[in-house]
Amino acid sequence: MALVAMLLVPGVALAGYTGSPDIEVFAPDNTLEPGAETTLAVQLTNAGDSRQVNFRSGAPSTPSADQQAQVTTARDLSVELESGSAPVDVKTNEIALGALQDGGVTDAEFRVSVHEDAEPGEYRLPIDISYRHVESVDYTGEVLDRDDVTEDEYVTIEITDSARFEIVNITTDAQVGGTGPVALTMENVGSAEASDATVTLQSMSGDVTFGQSASTSRYVGNWSADGRQTVRVQAAVASGALTEPYAVQASVQYDDEDGVTTESQPLSTGIVPEPEQEFSLDADESTLRVGREGNLSGSITNRGPSTAHDAVVVFSPSSQNVNAQETEFSLGTLEAGESAEFSVPVEVSQNSEPGQRQFAFQVQYLDSDDDQRQSSQLNVQADVQPQRDRFDVRLENETLEAGQTRTVTLLVTNNGEETLRNIDARAFTDNDLSLPSDTAFARQIGPGETTELVFELGAGADAIPDRTYSFNVDFQYETGGETQLSDTYSVPVDVTEPTDSGGLPWGIIGVVLVVVALVGGALWYRSRS
Template sequence: DGITRTDDGLSLGILPLAEQEFAFTNVESQLRVAEDGELVGTVRNDGPVPARSVVVQYAGNSQSVIPAERSTAVGTLDSGESANFTLPISISGEAESGLRSLDMAVQYRNGEDELRAFEDLVVDAEIAPERDRFDVAVENRTIQSDGARTVDVTVTNNLNETASDVEARLFADDPLDTGDTDTGYVQSLDSGETTTMTFELTTTGSATPGSTYPISLDFRYDDADGDSQLTDTYRVPIDVIESEGGGLPLPVIIVALLVVGTGALVVYRRRQ
């Protein structure tokens, strides 16, 4: 009869897909205080459908954790598929070492090319304590009183990167002094590589045999990003030994002269 009617007794059954989720496995921390490092691991697509353009991100806001790049791409992951990732991260010199929880996220595109993010991810990463950027060793740590010698310093690169334009500077305070050669240079030093630098060292007349005095070194170098860096000061003990030229040490001579002078004065007064 042309009258509009509505049949609202119909129903349709649907089966919703599970939530698109991701998980991290085999996470390893290569992070250390005051150094550039990496967080490496595996990301797995635990969702029911493929995820395209998958990107692993650091999602935290700690001022001591500085990602060199906020994200790293791993491509498309089918349901249940995994892929390895490496995320470069720097740890500031003010950070504390130990176990840290890092907020992470996975960004992806769904089947409709819509951008989505899964943010309920946290990884535990061990932050290693700060270490000397270079190892410094001096085999022969002795010098003769009122003498001079060359000092061979063995330098090892402890960094996880190549250090270039490495310049070392030697400092010494009285009674030690640097000679004409107080700087050392090497064009580049790979991670774990060792080189030897030679410096000149002298003593003044006030150096006492049997005493120990410090010398200091610091290093200026360019890191892998081309930024100039200056290390803390390294202190190395130097032992002063008696000169092989013979004769009594200066302090002994002074004491002997005082004794002789005092005795002569006493004899002179008695004769007066």
């Protein structure tokens, strides 16, 4: 009141400038879609006004830039958007913007969610604008009055007929450490058709890729309102990945009804890989022996979760002392939970040591997409027995009289685990023994079986009784379709005194001669006496 009174009193030399901000609001991109949540940018401009009051001689007729700024700047500017009667929800609270000078422009961004059932059309959203400003200053720039202002404005939005998309379902058969299909079903829940639509999937994790890339696209063509489309792509899941959801985003690029190319907002979903394909190995039997060929037998079980087609177990020798005649054994198709037996022939060299050994296997198979896959390494422990002769050889009767030749029976036992066939035996000697018949033959000898081979064996007249001599024998035989030659075996023979054969009783004669000599000596001694 005092200021007003001063202005009304004649002769008071008060001169200055007055003015105010003029805030306008506008949404440059105001097109929204039903069901969409997006950012609505509201632009605010200030077209302030200032003028001189109570002109005084000598005072400037127009305010200076500083004086003009004082009365036209909106300070502590804030805005709050409301939904009013529009089918939208405003997710953002009041926004503080600071100071906005005359001629200035600033933006306020609000998150807005449009109702699913929103009818197309134009709507006005109330927006509350609050600020402070200097109402008047004198010609020196001293503030004479301030004002707090609240204004109600409106922002116009347009909800349009448009295509809009939702994810209905996503599934995958891709396993950890493998590949598999991903099926994504989406629905156009909007009110308009999408033309020339393309769906793009983007993986948000390096553990899930589409081929060699993080993203892939599929063309689906025209997409009617309320229509569904299913796209199928191949995904690869890294070894060591978890069987937990991995984030994937899906978006649709399409032409709207006006032919304008549009891209939908990314929609987030997740895919859960299947567990890694697993197999187990059980070693049922081992006939491995140092210096021999044996078999390592066992069973492979498919632990799932998927069927393994055309499965093959592959043996990987880990030592130069182990040689596999065949490294692969077919298992056929194994359903989850199904097992198959295998047997791998393995030769252990003479340089190897007996005892527990670890052997490595791997399963190779085709997955449901006919892609070649392989399991992780499967290890098994098996015993390698000490070295043992192929044959056990001994005479049925190990004695032979000096000067005697007779038929002897050689007992030959197969110490191995395989049947031996076409066994040719050859005997030889280089001492006082002789072999008039030095070869023998057996059709076959089964594992652990003993057969009899007959030879003619003689001891020379010069052979010393009560002494052990020997002759040698080796064998040529067939096993596993191959001909092999055995080591040489030494067969001991005990030479004995020859028994009486009906000639002169030289022992008795000798005794008699001794007695006669003693009697004759006694008589001669008496005659001398």
